[in-house]
Amino acid sequence: MPESFQIREEQIGLVKVFRLKGFLDAHTAPAFEAALHAKVAAGSYRLVVDGSELTYISSAGLGVFMSFIEEVREKGGDIRIGGLISKVRQVFDILGFNEIFQIFATADDAVASFDAGSNLAVEGD
Amino acid sequence: MKKIEWLLLFALAAAGLGYVVSHAGSLEPLARYGEIPSASSYEAAARRVATDFGTNVEGWTASSASDRDPALRLAWERNLVSPEWRLRSPYSVTYTFNGPDRRMCRVTLDSTGTPLRFFRGLRDEPETPVRATELESGKAARARALAFDAFRSQWRFAIAALTADLGFQLTADAVVEGRDIVFEWTTKQSPAAMIAWKLTIAVRDDAIRRFALAPLVLENLRNRAREYEDTVAHEVFVSIAIGLSGIVMAFVLVVLNLFRGRLPWSFVLRTGAVVGAALLADLVAGDRFRSLPPDWYTEPARAFNFLMIYVLSGAVATVLIAAGRSVRDVEDFRRWLGVEDFLRLNWAKASVARAFWTAGLVAALWIAVPYLALSWIPGVLFDGVTRQALGLSVPVAGTLASQSSLAVLFAFAFCFPALKVFIKSRAMRGAPAVLLAAAATGTFRVADLPWQAVAIAALSSGALMVYVYTRFGVLASVLGGLLAAPLSRSLFLAVAGDPTMRSWGILFLCLSSLVAAISFVLDVRNPAREEEQQLSDEELALFERERQRAVLSQREQMLGEFALAQQAQERMLPSQPPYVEGFELSAICKPALQVGGDLYDYIRLYDGRWTCCVADVSGKGVSAALYMTLTKGLLNALRLDRGDLMEIATALNQRLYEVMRRRNFVTMSLAAIDSSSRSVEVLRAGHLPMLHVRASGEARFVESRGLGLGLTPSSLFRQKLSAATVRMHTGDVAVLYSDGVTEAMNPRREEFGEERFAGVVTTARASTAIEIRDRVMDEIRRFQAGAEVHDDITVLVIKAGDAILEHHSGNGAGGAATGSGL
Numbered sequence: 001m002p003e004s005f006q007i008r009e010e011q012i013g014l015v016k017v018f019r020l021k022g023f024l025d026a027h028t029a030p031a032f033e034a035a036l037h038a039k040v041a042a043g044s045y046r047l048v049v050d051g052s053e054l055t056y057i058s059s060a061g062l063g064v065f066m067s068f069i070e071e072v073r074e075k076g077g078d079i080r081i082g083g084l085i086s087k088v089r090q091v092f093d094i095l096g097f098n099e100i101f102q103i104f105a106t107a108d109d110a111v112a113s114f115d116a117g118s119n120l121a122v123e124g125d
Numbered sequence: 126m127k128k129i130e131w132l133l134l135f136a137l138a139a140a141g142l143g144y145v146v147s148h149a150g151s152l153e154p155l156a157r158y159g160e161i162p163s164a165s166s167y168e169a170a171a172r173r174v175a176t177d178f179g180t181n182v183e184g185w186t187a188s189s190a191s192d193r194d195p196a197l198r199l200a201w202e203r204n205l206v207s208p209e210w211r212l213r214s215p216y217s218v219t220y221t222f223n224g225p226d227r228r229m230c231r232v233t234l235d236s237t238g239t240p241l242r243f244f245r246g247l248r249d250e251p252e253t254p255v256r257a258t259e260l261e262s263g264k265a266a267r268a269r270a271l272a273f274d275a276f277r278s279q280w281r282f283a284i285a286a287l288t289a290d291l292g293f294q295l296t297a298d299a300v301v302e303g304r305d306i307v308f309e310w311t312t313k314q315s316p317a318a319m320i321a322w323k324l325t326i327a328v329r330d331d332a333i334r335r336f337a338l339a340p341l342v343l344e345n346l347r348n349r350a351r352e353y354e355d356t357v358a359h360e361v362f363v364s365i366a367i368g369l370s371g372i373v374m375a376f377v378l379v380v381l382n383l384f385r386g387r388l389p390w391s392f393v394l395r396t397g398a399v400v401g402a403a404l405l406a407d408l409v410a411g412d413r414f415r416s417l418p419p420d421w422y423t424e425p426a427r428a429f430n431f432l433m434i435y436v437l438s439g440a441v442a443t444v445l446i447a448a449g450r451s452v453r454d455v456e457d458f459r460r461w462l463g464v465e466d467f468l469r470l471n472w473a474k475a476s477v478a479r480a481f482w483t484a485g486l487v488a489a490l491w492i493a494v495p496y497l498a499l500s501w502i503p504g505v506l507f508d509g510v511t512r513q514a515l516g517l518s519v520p521v522a523g524t525l526a527s528q529s530s531l532a533v534l535f536a537f538a539f540c541f542p543a544l545k546v547f548i549k550s551r552a553m554r555g556a557p558a559v560l561l562a563a564a565a566t567g568t569f570r571v572a573d574l575p576w577q578a579v580a581i582a583a584l585s586s587g588a589l590m591v592y593v594y595t596r597f598g599v600l601a602s603v604l605g606g607l608l609a610a611p612l613s614r615s616l617f618l619a620v621a622g623d624p625t626m627r628s629w630g631i632l633f634l635c636l637s638s639l640v641a642a643i644s645f646v647l648d649v650r651n652p653a654r655e656e657e658q659q660l661s662d663e664e665l666a667l668f669e670r671e672r673q674r675a676v677l678s679q680r681e682q683m684l685g686e687f688a689l690a691q692q693a694q695e696r697m698l699p700s701q702p703p704y705v706e707g708f709e710l711s712a713i714c715k716p717a718l719q720v721g722g723d724l725y726d727y728i729r730l731y732d733g734r735w736t737c738c739v740a741d742v743s744g745k746g747v748s749a750a751l752y753m754t755l756t757k758g759l760l761n762a763l764r765l766d767r768g769d770l771m772e773i774a775t776a777l778n779q780r781l782y783e784v785m786r787r788r789n790f791v792t793m794s795l796a797a798i799d800s801s802s803r804s805v806e807v808l809r810a811g812h813l814p815m816l817h818v819r820a821s822g823e824a825r826f827v828e829s830r831g832l833g834l835g836l837t838p839s840s841l842f843r844q845k846l847s848a849a850t851v852r853m854h855t856g857d858v859a860v861l862y863s864d865g866v867t868e869a870m871n872p873r874r875e876e877f878g879e880e881r882f883a884g885v886v887t888t889a890r891a892s893t894a895i896e897i898r899d900r901v902m903d904e905i906r907r908f909q910a911g912a913e914v915h916d917d918i919t920v921l922v923i924k925a926g927d928a929i930l931e932h933h934s935g936n937g938a939g940g941a942a943t944g945s946g947l
Contacts, residue, residue, distance in 0.1 A: 048565030059743035095811040096832030099845045
């Protein structure tokens with residue numbers, strides 16, 4: 001069964017792009033968390049998650065996004081999301097992630113938003 | 126590998142390590158001298174000194190020589206003076222300037238460029254004896270006046286360069302040497318600096334012929350230094366003897382057993398390799414010692430080096446044994462090393478290899494602690510002489526460390542893993558005698574040390590030997606090996622007539638030697654030795670079985686706790702829905718794992734409205750269950766004084782935001798039922814929207830905004846939160862549910878989905894709340910068709926019944942405030 005999960009990392013300009021593929025659930029979330037952690041610890045704060053190949057996300061997967069967003073924003077960066085398929089997008093929206101994260105139609109849009117310099121102030125603290 | 130082999134291996138390794146340590150402490154201090162000052166760089170300084178003393182050496186030829194200065198050497202290597210002396214080398218450099226008319230001048234500088242001696246006179250001046258009687262009294266008085274003048278004008282410069290505050294004293298009247306009248310001033314011996322200074326001024330024919338300033342090492346200091354040297358030599362000898370005796374004894378044992386056909390040759394090779402590795406480690410580390418600074422032993426580097434020796438030789442030995450054991454792969458090696466057990470302090474799991482790690486660590490600590498306590502800290506606090514007086518000298522500490530660590534090495538290698546077995550051992554009969562011997566040995570070894578050190582060493586080596594004797598009778602011979610160490614020492618002491626030898630020490634030594642000899646003989650002659658060995662094997666097996674039983678029961682206990690947790694969680698869910706006027710309620714929660722993260726509850730708000738709640742804690746298992754419990758508790762606490770859903774949700778968010786890890790959150794739907802207006806106020810905090818199916822069959826999901834609980838601070842949460850109100854007509858159905866419903870999967874990994882869910886409810890809408898609930902669950906189960914269930918499934922049905930016009934109190938069967946079964 002295709003319950004696998006893959007992360008491909010790509011550097012576009014100053015932006016680090018994580019291309020997720022497959023199921024992001026309680027079993028695979030630690031891998032994603034480790035990947036994000038490695039980049040944040042290394043000082044990359046402009047992060048884009050490409051979800052165009054992400055077929056499923058569970059609450060544990062969503063939690064990974066929250067683990068780093070505060071730290072990244074404190075450092076003046078952001079985690080932006082692009083290319084979510086509608087089913088996954090719905091999960092994000094139901095939880096209210098669209099109020100917390102900037103979600104773009106495609107990962108390229110998300111990357112471009114960094115280049116546009118729209119380092120907009122994030123609501124909340 | 127048999128136990129006996131391991132034991133012998135340890136004996137060898139320990140002896141080797143002991144040898145390493147003893148040997149490391151035996152380095153001759155004189156080999157650690159600093160650099161000889163480079164002559165050329167001092168010429169300018171020497172010329173300046175000559176000019177300052179009133180001799181213009183401009184144009185004079187200069188020659189230099191460098192040599193060891195006896196006074197400097199002593200002061201330097203004993204570290205007996207103030208810290209500034211540590212900067213100096215024991216070498217001095219002497220410049221000789223030759224001028225016209227046989228005039229010459231000689232300046233001696235130490236390595237820092239500070240003048241040590243100054244001499245002004247004539248080259249190759251023939252010594253013409255002059256009798257004192259030939260001196261006229263007037264001439265003597267003039268000479269004295271001249272010398273005083275010179276002293277007054279020049280000593281300040283000279284002395285200031287050396288020590289700031291030493292007062293000079295004219296020790297004797299002028300002495301006539303040849304044609305000179307020589308005046309000598311000396312400083313008092315300062316308590317801190319054991320070196321006095323001597324200023325010599327020789328006057329001849331109304332002129333200063335010689336002006337010399339030199340350090341004067343006091344006679345008692347010389348004696349003290351000699352004693353010190355003797356002590357070093359003695360301790361070195363003892364240390365080496367201890368190490369060697371251990372090795373020799375162990376090898377004798379190995380060879381004996383070998384010829385009895387009890388040991389394979391490969392073992393001998395392996396043990397040889399271990400000792401070789403230890404010696405190699407010593408060689409490497411020894412070089413490091415030789416390059417250490419003069420006061421090396423007062424530095425942490427010392428302790429660090431010892432630590433390195435132990436760790437290094439321990440590691441090398443471990444790897445070598447492993448290599449000889451044909452380890453299959455890395456995993457096998459890791460298991461064999463028992464690193465995990467070691468880190469978890471799982472002593473019960475007796476792994477011989479782990480003992481190496483333990484021993485290395487403990488021994489390193491044992492090295493470091495005595496050094497810190499006996500050498501490094503006093504080195505900072507006191508000067509060398511005080512340290513000597515207090516007995517806090519290096520060789521003593523070194524011997525203590527090497528000897529006690531040897532004992533500890535054994536103790537930790539064997540005592541901890543098999544302590545239980547030891548207690549059960551039938552061979553306890555010899556224990557008291559051996560304990561006495563061991564304690565005596567430990568005591569004697571460190572007889573010239575503070576009682577705390579004595580006690581520690583005695584206890585550790587005592588414990589070791591008791592164990593070795595009772596557990597492995599044959600190893601009483603190794604015990605003999607250990608006892609051979611103090612024996613060799615005592616022999617040496619007896620021959621040398623050392624005054625520190627104490628009579629009770631001799632007594633205990635004799636006793637312990639006697640016991641060792643007896644136990645050795647008994648052991649060798651005891652025909653039941655093999656049987657004892659067998660018995661202890663059985664005991665070991667018994668021990669292992671008990672351990673496994675303990676592990677099993679622990680596991681059962683955990684499973685039991687788990688079941689209890691599940692029951693507790695089930696009890697936390699309301700057993701009955703409350704009675705709500707004009708509405709029917711029903712709910713069910715089916716956890717995927719034994720304890721889950723879904724929650725439903727009925728709470729009564731401050732304003733009297735009954736409110737249904739379905740919540741889902743992110744993640745699974747125990748942590749989710751704990752957060753679920755927390756959420757329920759908070760919810761029930763918060764509803765008491767609030768009648769507003771938004772306010773309750775915001776307050777709940779705040780509490781959860783404070784306590785949860787950022788990656789965890791709770792989604793929740795709240796539906797407050799207003800019987801009088803026949804409406805339901807719905808609030809959705811990141812949860813799936815409520816399904817509303819009208820009696821007519823029209824189905825829709827009630828949209829509203831809201832973030833998950835615990836994700837964001839309350840200001841943002843509140844800002845994004847909105848509530849919706851749904852009018853419930855007779856026959857309308859509202860369903861709160863968790864994502865376990867819509868995400869339930871069939872074996873083809875298709876999801877149950879919202880449409881199917883809405884369809885089931887729509888079809889069943891005419892039934893009672895309980896029937897609707899059960900229909901949904903049945904459909905899901907049918908859909909899953911035995912596929913693995915990944916998530917908790919929760920369904921809560923609100924069905925609007927006929928409108929009841931007459932008004933009664935509103936409290937029905939579920940009179941309890943929350944309607945929960947608790």
